[in-house]
Amino acid sequence: MNKLKSPSDLEKLRKDILTKRDPKRLAISVCVSTGCQALGAQKVLEAFKEEIRKHGLKGEVDIKETGCLGFCEKGPRVVIYPEEVFYFQVKPTDVPEIVSKTLINNEIVERLLYTDPTTGETTRHLSEIPFYKYQNRLLLGNNNKIDPKEIKDYIALGGYAALAKVLFQMTPEQVLEEIRKSKLRGRGGGGFPTHRKWESTRNAPGEPKYVIVNCDEGDPGAFMNRALMEGNPHSILEGLIIGAYAIGSHEGFNYVRQEYPLAVENMEIAIKQAENIGLLGKDILGSGFDFEVKLHRGAGAFVSGESSALMTAIEGNVGEPRPKYVHTSEKGIWGKPSTLNNVETWANIPLIINNGAEWFASIGTAGSTGTKIFALAGKVNNTGLVEVPMGLTLRDIIYKVGGGIRNRKKFKGVQTGGPSGGVIPEQYLDSPVDFDELKKLGSMMGSGGMIVMDEDTCMVELARYFVNFLCDESCGKCVPCREGLKQARKILNGIVAGKGEEEDIKTLGEIAEVTSVSSLCALGTTSANPLLTTLRYFKDEYEAHIYEKRCPALMCKELISYYINPEKCQACMICFRNCPVDAVIGEKREIHVIDQSKCIKCGSCYDLCPPKFEAVTIMSGEPVPPPIPKEERLVKRVRKENPD
Amino acid sequence: MIVDRIDEIISKYKNEEGVLIQLLLDIQREFSWIPKKAIKRISDTLKIPVSQIYRVASFYTALNLTKRGRHLIRVCVGTACYVRGGPRILDSIERILGVKDGETTSDEKFTLETVNCLGCCALGPVIEVDGQYHGKLSSANVEKIISGYS
Ligand SMILES: Cc1cc2nc3c(=O)[nH]c(=O)nc-3n(C[C@H](O)[C@H](O)[C@H](O)COP(=O)(O)O)c2cc1C
Ligand code: FES
Numbered sequence: 001m002n003k004l005k006s007p008s009d010l011e012k013l014r015k016d017i018l019t020k021r022d023p024k025r026l027a028i029s030v031c032v033s034t035g036c037q038a039l040g041a042q043k044v045l046e047a048f049k050e051e052i053r054k055h056g057l058k059g060e061v062d063i064k065e066t067g068c069l070g071f072c073e074k075g076p077r078v079v080i081y082p083e084e085v086f087y088f089q090v091k092p093t094d095v096p097e098i099v100s101k102t103l104i105n106n107e108i109v110e111r112l113l114y115t116d117p118t119t120g121e122t123t124r125h126l127s128e129i130p131f132y133k134y135q136n137r138l139l140l141g142n143n144n145k146i147d148p149k150e151i152k153d154y155i156a157l158g159g160y161a162a163l164a165k166v167l168f169q170m171t172p173e174q175v176l177e178e179i180r181k182s183k184l185r186g187r188g189g190g191g192f193p194t195h196r197k198w199e200s201t202r203n204a205p206g207e208p209k210y211v212i213v214n215c216d217e218g219d220p221g222a223f224m225n226r227a228l229m230e231g232n233p234h235s236i237l238e239g240l241i242i243g244a245y246a247i248g249s250h251e252g253f254n255y256v257r258q259e260y261p262l263a264v265e266n267m268e269i270a271i272k273q274a275e276n277i278g279l280l281g282k283d284i285l286g287s288g289f290d291f292e293v294k295l296h297r298g299a300g301a302f303v304s305g306e307s308s309a310l311m312t313a314i315e316g317n318v319g320e321p322r323p324k325y326v327h328t329s330e331k332g333i334w335g336k337p338s339t340l341n342n343v344e345t346w347a348n349i350p351l352i353i354n355n356g357a358e359w360f361a362s363i364g365t366a367g368s369t370g371t372k373i374f375a376l377a378g379k380v381n382n383t384g385l386v387e388v389p390m391g392l393t394l395r396d397i398i399y400k401v402g403g404g405i406r407n408r409k410k411f412k413g414v415q416t417g418g419p420s421g422g423v424i425p426e427q428y429l430d431s432p433v434d435f436d437e438l439k440k441l442g443s444m445m446g447s448g449g450m451i452v453m454d455e456d457t458c459m460v461e462l463a464r465y466f467v468n469f470l471c472d473e474s475c476g477k478c479v480p481c482r483e484g485l486k487q488a489r490k491i492l493n494g495i496v497a498g499k500g501e502e503e504d505i506k507t508l509g510e511i512a513e514v515t516s517v518s519s520l521c522a523l524g525t526t527s528a529n530p531l532l533t534t535l536r537y538f539k540d541e542y543e544a545h546i547y548e549k550r551c552p553a554l555m556c557k558e559l560i561s562y563y564i565n566p567e568k569c570q571a572c573m574i575c576f577r578n579c580p581v582d583a584v585i586g587e588k589r590e591i592h593v594i595d596q597s598k599c600i601k602c603g604s605c606y607d608l609c610p611p612k613f614e615a616v617t618i619m620s621g622e623p624v625p626p627p628i629p630k631e632e633r634l635v636k637r638v639r640k641e642n643p644d
Numbered sequence: 645m646i647v648d649r650i651d652e653i654i655s656k657y658k659n660e661e662g663v664l665i666q667l668l669l670d671i672q673r674e675f676s677w678i679p680k681k682a683i684k685r686i687s688d689t690l691k692i693p694v695s696q697i698y699r700v701a702s703f704y705t706a707l708n709l710t711k712r713g714r715h716l717i718r719v720c721v722g723t724a725c726y727v728r729g730g731p732r733i734l735d736s737i738e739r740i741l742g743v744k745d746g747e748t749t750s751d752e753k754f755t756l757e758t759v760n761c762l763g764c765c766a767l768g769p770v771i772e773v774d775g776q777y778h779g780k781l782s783s784a785n786v787e788k789i790i791s792g793y794s
Contacts, residue, residue, distance in 0.1 A: 035763075038764045038770060039779055220721075221723035223763040223764070223766075299665050299705070299707055316661065316666075318700050319665075377724035377766055378724055383724075383767070385766075418723075449765075469760070602732065603783075604783055
């Protein structure tokens, strides 16, 4: 393809693409992002290709492989155009029917539509699905219309118009001013005002200056950045180039964790295509502005997502943080001024330029503008990615968008902000979600992980989990973080194993206080959050573990026992057959008993006991009743009232 | 043979700064671990001290200094998978294979690893076997998945 030499070349290309496209043309879009892949999307895609071939429709139907639309719970997701019919949980065996009915005869396959779990009604359109109704998908909304490996798809939707506008109609100062007015704050964790960082790099002495995309996304339980980079890589690139222009940088890095192979691949392709077409490299769009980007793969270390650590890694060294007496925006990579922003921060830039700062600032709350993508996961019905205006309440996100708690369990807490965030309990569910409100509750926005927990999650064990994670990921350079976390882990390991002592709670509080004020980087200073919030909101659980040796959530292995209720056991042999260590004693027609000395507490018996019997229970804090004598074990079958 | 391939990978990075991590990732991808030979070659060719290469290779979870089995099973122990029973999936796999996190079975068939997040949190618990993701797992179907690999 020829290089674009002016904004009108870009506009002409866009028009060409659009005129060649027939809006009435049949097309199938299949989500092939990692989530849907895990549910078998590749097989669905192949089935479509095969079916299209069989029907001899090859030249008449486009098959698009697109990115994530967020509703991972109901994947694999398929859309049929031009009618825009959304099908969910599609299996390869459904494909022939979709092709012959929907594609050829324009009929709907009802059972594959979204069905509302309460009303039982089906719907064809996204906007009517509760999961989407409350969202405002400025960033993710195009993912079903874009083949991320095809720059033309992005351009067709007006892509790179913001870049053209910036390069030809705005000075760098005007761009900075626009970003300032938009009140955009960084989406990578701290919520730092983006324009301030940019200005500081722009004004810092030293050349060259660098701009960097942070797609390390080391927060376990978060995948917002992945969806953007896999699904719409050009939106991030466009933002980055605009930032580079405003800052006066000619070299950028895209730091992507290697655990995201598809994100790496799609970004690599996007960079190549942008270069080929003259949107990256020398003299972009004939403006005289030069900018190039390199991709750097991260090798898997949570702490490497921290700004100074990430820059050290780009230099080729071990990605450990360093003291930041001078901000990285002034002295970053190789000691040069460097601006690092999160993927989502960059992706917002073209939107602000295209629609104006006022428009952007009108979304969200006064202090936190725009939308935020959250990775809603854990014990909630609709897991997936949700993009909502800042300021929606936790309750709305969990209940309206997320469809409430799974299996009618009781909500216990929601963890925001990743391992260094905090757990927020029921009484604060009506708090609006924005940078400042979450901080007030002792948690933080972080990058947008939101993990919902129900009554079955033990808060002490959860704190232990996070402390253990942070302890493993601590680089070990500073003492408070390295030693503090280690001691906290030791104490928590003791508590969950039933060896907790009275002073443990106090000691944990002290450790948390010291690490939070004296660590080198934010990994250490925020590591206290999970401890402090669980101690503050769920102290009774700590006390139950310590004083009664009881785990109220029935989760801590050392404190629970599995027990078969002889009144309920119907001797169906299922647990007997599936126990991996033969700890279940029983025979046909003979009530089963668990040999407690053999039991490894794997929970298979509990999982597999048919719900109509519910004979296996978990006990904690009380002794297991002795097994009933052998001669009394003959089962009294409950008469089946319902033959099926 | 191996040395040729190693040299080929190194030559891609010869005149660049700050390449060590990228280079080691490429070696890792090719051999699925970082053989001693490769460390020696990198050190000789790029004049990077062996100690520094070990430091980088041992810091990152994506780089391995021991040989791995034919199949790599990665079990997610990230928060989202954790609250949905990830640890029990790990327990079952450890029991089935008779190895712990980071170990390889004696027949060199499987290596078991834990990871902090595979980015499919919505489908937890998740495991990945040789790049293939398996979501919404239970202890019962894990056994079936593993027995599908030879
Ligand atoms: C331990 C640790 C891990 C971090 N990991 C990430 C990450 O994976 N992605 C990210 O964007 N920011 C991460 N950050 C925050 C970055 O240091 C930095 O603030 C951010 O990338 C700046 O981008 P923003 O201004 O757009 O938010 C991490 C910080 C710490 C302390
Ligand atoms: S927490 Fe398991 S895939 Fe993210």
